[in-house]
Amino acid sequence: MSAQGPGAGIRVQGSVTPGAVVTVEVGGAATSVEVSTGDGTVLSFPVLPGGNARVRVPNVPGGTLLTVACGTGLRARVVLVEVLAP
């Protein structure tokens, strides 16, 4: 998994395959992070005390890009995560 793009304030660590659980570090006062692939499905995960969210990677084909976002409007923070084939 690789994080891409201007996602200051949100960080994803580790490598993932479909179905894995990853920790997303979130700065600021966001209460949730939203994960989507662009197909209209949005998965929401709460930000836990300490500023981390535990995100389960959806079962998507290898090579799919996930967007992980928090916040609203143009100031929302987004990182891209590339899912590797299992």
Added chain:
Amino acid sequence: MSRPLPTRRRFLAAGTACLGALLSGCQVPCGQASPQPAPPAGPPAGSSEATAPARAAARPGTGDAELDALRHLAVDAPIAELVQHRLIFLVRIGDSYRKDPVMWRGVARLCDTALADPSIPDRRIFGKLLAQIIVYGEPEFAQPLAHLVPELRRLL
């Protein structure tokens, strides 16, 4: 304390000033200190950016502030601004505004830029994301861009 000029001298002074203004092409009133610097030249008439304010004024608001801001980015804002906000723009068209025709015009602009500009940051991933948005997009709006998908996926 200055003495008022005789009528004839005042007439000559005014005539000289106006003649000077005419010869120099100055369009400021006589007596004004110095003209303000000219504003920077705008985009050429007829370009998309020259007509952007007119388009924005002609397009009614949606009542959704976020959508209005994204629509502005899509068609009115300079391409650099759209590229700067590309990720949140593509997130929102993928999850919230999937059937907004104005937003899809922004996707088309981003595709053109990704294909034409090798200096786009993270161009390979950007191309892949654009391709994915088109593939997963509403066919009615995404189909006209489908022919770009193979090329977007090949970007390095």
